[in-house]
Amino acid sequence: MLNENLTEGPLSPMQRAILEKWQSKIKRSVPQALKDVLQTRFAGEVLFDEPMSRHTYVRIGGPAEVFLIPQSREALMMAVRVALDHNIPYCFHGAGANTLVKDGGIRGLVISTYKSLTDCHIVEQNDDHIDIRAEAGLIFSQLIQVAKEQGAADLAPFVGIPGSVGGLVKMNAGTKTREIKDVLRSLTLFNREGEEIILSREKLDFEYRSLKIPRSSYILDATFRLQELVSPDEVAALMKQYQEKRVNTQPLDCLSLGSVFKNPVPRHKKEILPGAGRLIEEAGLKNIRVGGARVSPKHANFIINEGNATAKDYLSLIGLIRDRIKQNTGIVLETEIEIVGEDR
Numbered sequence: 001m002l003n004e005n006l007t008e009g010p011l012s013p014m015q016r017a018i019l020e021k022w023q024s025k026i027k028r029s030v031p032q033a034l035k036d037v038l039q040t041r042f043a044g045e046v047l048f049d050e051p052m053s054r055h056t057y058v059r060i061g062g063p064a065e066v067f068l069i070p071q072s073r074e075a076l077m078m079a080v081r082v083a084l085d086h087n088i089p090y091c092f093h094g095a096g097a098n099t100l101v102k103d104g105g106i107r108g109l110v111i112s113t114y115k116s117l118t119d120c121h122i123v124e125q126n127d128d129h130i131d132i133r134a135e136a137g138l139i140f141s142q143l144i145q146v147a148k149e150q151g152a153a154d155l156a157p158f159v160g161i162p163g164s165v166g167g168l169v170k171m172n173a174g175t176k177t178r179e180i181k182d183v184l185r186s187l188t189l190f191n192r193e194g195e196e197i198i199l200s201r202e203k204l205d206f207e208y209r210s211l212k213i214p215r216s217s218y219i220l221d222a223t224f225r226l227q228e229l230v231s232p233d234e235v236a237a238l239m240k241q242y243q244e245k246r247v248n249t250q251p252l253d254c255l256s257l258g259s260v261f262k263n264p265v266p267r268h269k270k271e272i273l274p275g276a277g278r279l280i281e282e283a284g285l286k287n288i289r290v291g292g293a294r295v296s297p298k299h300a301n302f303i304i305n306e307g308n309a310t311a312k313d314y315l316s317l318i319g320l321i322r323d324r325i326k327q328n329t330g331i332v333l334e335t336e337i338e339i340v341g342e343d344r
């Protein structure tokens, strides 16, 4: 165990945070003996040097040293315990619709329950609302279908947002109409001590495109409270409208990660700022490219992979856009996408 190796007593939260930061810099690789144990004993899929380009929507990314797909909650917990006990870096991954993995790949364990932990069922239902609980690995669009069959329209604005339940909750995904925080009732977190903790919406710290949870906590499942009860046909019509809007404004036939930059936040109530896409378009940056990465001609906040883009191309284009917008407007754009891994 971490603290037994390094200190005599338990660590304070601050000591633990310092230790984790220091450990993450050491970047230990997975010893062969441990790889052998994982291969024979792990309840789930174990992939070595797995190209992350197979697990990201933009089809970019170097190899994960070990990619684990646990078949059960127990296997997930084992994966995290193994990483902690052997002081090996680890990270979580959903469907990869918001993640850019650098070309050198990811050292340590990448743990994903995408399409493996997918239970979904109604936990409460009355005339006012329906509560549906879904596990992290469920494809979010399947949850939308379940809600539609129940005649609940609350999730219709999420139509077309790719990803897993865990990923959408972690990113507080959404649109101007609705975000995850508006429909979430509670979630179950698995923490580094191996406990499952249920947290209600009131206890959760959501921000624009982010839910703040400790880095080492995994979202096991989420319960959604749906209150816009109509008929399945009405929900289907609404979903169609949202999908059409997306098709008309976004390059859905291209490889991308959705919006690359967050919209800038006004510094005071009266300030009205253009969205990131508009800023990029007004700077004349639509269509520019670096290597195989190109700013979409259809939506300037989307950077598309034209087929052979590397993470380096993608990041260079991000840097170029950021510099130009700062030069032109003084606004520093923040990325909405998650960037992980190491340079080659």
Ligand SMILES: Cc1cc2nc3c(=O)[nH]c(=O)nc-3n(C[C@H](O)[C@H](O)[C@H](O)COP(=O)(O)OP(=O)(O)OC[C@H]3O[C@@H](n4cnc5c(N)ncnc54)[C@H](O)[C@@H]3O)c2cc1C
Residues within 6 Å of the ligand: 057, 091, 092, 093, 094, 095, 096, 097, 098, 099, 136, 160, 161, 162, 163, 164, 165, 166, 167, 168, 169, 170, 171, 172, 173, 174, 175, 209, 217, 218, 219, 220, 252, 256, 257, 258, 259, 338
């Ligand atoms: C074409 C396109 C359109 C998009 N449109 C939108 C949009 O309209 N609105 C919007 O908000 N986003 C949009 N996105 C971005 C993306 O769909 C969302 O961010 C989505 O939430 C990503 O889910 P994921 O499962 O792919 O997460 P990943 O990219 O796999 O992971 C994202 C983050 O969540 C963490 N994570 C994943 N699962 C868990 C878990 N179970 N527990 C703890 N942490 C976890 C990962 O470690 C990572 O930090 C779009 C993307 C594309 C490609």
